[in-house]
Ligand SMILES: CCCCCCCCCCCCCCC/C=C/C(=O)SCCNC(=O)CCNC(=O)[C@H](O)C(C)(C)COP(=O)(O)OP(=O)(O)OC[C@H]1O[C@@H](n2cnc3c(N)ncnc32)[C@H](O)[C@@H]1OP(=O)(O)O
């Protein structure tokens with residue numbers, strides 16, 4: 001079967017891997033990206049970006065100072081949003097940005113991820129008509145400023161105020177304390193001249209909670225901060241260092257009434273407040289990013305898996321049999337056990353990410369027609385997915401990094417940067433432990449609805465089912481039946497954990513604790529239930545994709561799905577065993593199946609990561625390059641280090657040489 005990545009001059013070990021491929025890599029890539037046409041467009045964009053001299057990097061970003069890297073990124077962003085803007089469709093933009101600029105952020109990241117979505121979904125028609133065309137034409141750059149130095153998670157306690165002044169029909173935006181300064185918003189520090197700012201809405205002394213307001217921060221001509229505005233960059237971070245995450249203080253800055261985002265909640269000129277149809281529609285920009293970040297985080301893990309798999313195919317170290325040749329490290333079972341589950345999880349996350357994006361689009365449609373009934377389900381699902389996927393991705397990338405040995409620690413591998421970017425997602429858009437509790441709240445309601453025989457939405461329909469005994473290992477050799485047996489066991493476990501957590505909570509309440517304190521006493525169990533609910537959704541989503549896949553890739557996807565299920569179950573063995581639903585023998589069976597899966601997938605491992613269709617430029621990894629010629633490339637990469645510009649560094653001349661000289665003269 002053809003792996004279409006083979007080229008003359010490639011590392012022979014990698015070519016051999018590609019020759020053992022049992023499926024059509026283009027078929028799988030087309031399935032992953034939605035169609036042949038999408039795949040071709042993806043390639044076209046990659047090729048055109050590589051050929052465009054405006055995107056050329058004289059030296060890799062890794063060797064640039066932060067300021068120079070920000071500069072290079074801004075320069076390329078201008079090219080994207082002027083020269084390229086009309087050459088790509090909106091849905092192709094993330095790929096173009098990844099190819100051209102990389103993953104550490106760019107001046108318009110928050111403009112796209114949150115500023116435009118907030119305005120689109122929350123500004124009323126008048127404000128939208130005025131500001132959206134300007135924002136879409138990049139006449140202005142905006143961001144989303146919500147988090148403060150003192151509060152990020154607990155939005156109800158944000159301190160920035162927007163006090164309505166009826167006499168002038170203006171809001172007065174104010175930062176009352178040091179810790180009320182906005183802190184963290186991406187592109188706030190230096191790039192944006194506007195922001196959607198989240199403030200407590202105060203009318204006649206009454207606090208009506210967090211609402212969003214459009215605030216101009218900088219002069220459109222000079223880009224200097226406007227009077228009353230203190231704004232700047234918060235400094236270097238683990239990653240995202242080409243993003244100017246910023247601080248902002250507002251000193252009684254006045255804005256017209258109509259700059260409140262009033263599509264849902266409204267304030268009339270006389271100060272009458274009309275609440276939205278759903279209390280949390282103001283939080284819409286966060287739901288937007290949570291719904292989209294699942295897919296982009298799947299891609300980060302896919303990159304790490306691609307680097308680790310390809311490198312492990314070209315790296316030879318040690319022998320499995322005495323007297324045999326040095327083996328490809330990919331032949332070690334431990335290496336396969338480290339890397340193959342990351343390939344499977346990356347596919348699983350990408351599939352789930354695509355489903356949740358569709359669900360988000362349907363929910364938005366409903367809201368546009370005045371119906372927010374799909375929102376609670378979406379909020380629970382995106383909160384759970386966001387938490388599980390970012391944590392899984394971080395662990396996975398770190399496994400991939402370690403699996404590359406010493407070279408994985410070098411920036412040349414691209415893996416440290418991937419890890420830094422990925423783990424940001426555990427924190428932004430709601431800290432993971434907090435968001436899992438949002439999911440748990442929904443599950444607790446679901447448990448009650450199921451007890452009352454009420455109808456349940458598809459994502460929690462399992463709460464209303466009855467458990468049979470686990471058929472894992474008992475259904476014979478049919479792989480389809482085995483998949484179903486495992487999915488049923490996962491359903492049982494997710495249901496059991498939710499019911500157990502609900503009972504623990506109730507017990508504490510009956511014991512005299514108030515609901516909230518009782519909740520805090522069971523949150524570890526609540527979050528467990530949320531994670532398994534989410535992992536069940538991911539498994540179901542992968543299964544749906546397998547069942548709808550064309551026959552040409554069904555077999556390899558089925559192998560991958562088997563590995564995914566067996567790995568997840570072994571990873572969650574404690575939960576499967578805890579209530580006796582599964583026994584020790586069944587866990588042993590799952591482990592045996594997992595080890596078999598590693599062997600089954602081995603000949604297709606490189607081809608499975610080739611189907612992620614990540615160009616060398618986008619991958620930005622010396623170890624993961626498609627041709628596998630890593631050793632020469634490593635040397636060429638290191639030569640670019642600024643420490644190598646001279647043979648004798650000033651640091652050596654000024655300090656080390658005199659020290660050695662002094663010590664020698666003492667002898
Ligand atoms: C060109 C390229 C374009 C690409 C676009 C895609 C980009 C993707 C990549 C992105 C790049 C990276 C960008 C990173 C940017 C990062 C930005 C940020 O981090 S912005 C700040 C994010 N901050 C947070 O997420 C704060 C977390 N906290 C909260 O969300 C809330 O405080 C809370 C939900 C934890 C609690 O809120 P609270 O008001 O106190 O509510 P309750 O807990 O009491 O809940 C009451 C009720 O409401 C429901 N609820 C809560 N939130 C929502 C919601 N968002 N939607 C629907 N429903 C919600 C909750 O479930 C309760 O329901 P109930 O029925 O009563 O149980």
Ligand SMILES: Cc1cc2nc3c(=O)[nH]c(=O)nc-3n(C[C@H](O)[C@H](O)[C@H](O)COP(=O)(O)OP(=O)(O)OC[C@H]3O[C@@H](n4cnc5c(N)ncnc54)[C@H](O)[C@@H]3O)c2cc1C
Pocket residue numbers: 110144145146147150151152153154183184185186240245424427428429430431432433434
């Ligand atoms: C890379 C990056 C980009 C960001 N971009 C933006 C942006 O563009 N715009 C913006 O507004 N913000 C942004 N943020 C801020 C981000 O949204 C917040 O940092 C995040 O929501 C977490 O809030 P926090 O910092 O207040 O954490 P805290 O809430 O202080 O968390 C600290 C600890 O307390 C725990 N904790 C807090 N509350 C609870 C609870 N109720 N139950 C149990 N445990 C709890 C948490 O689990 C965590 O362990 C960004 C942050 C990062 C890292």
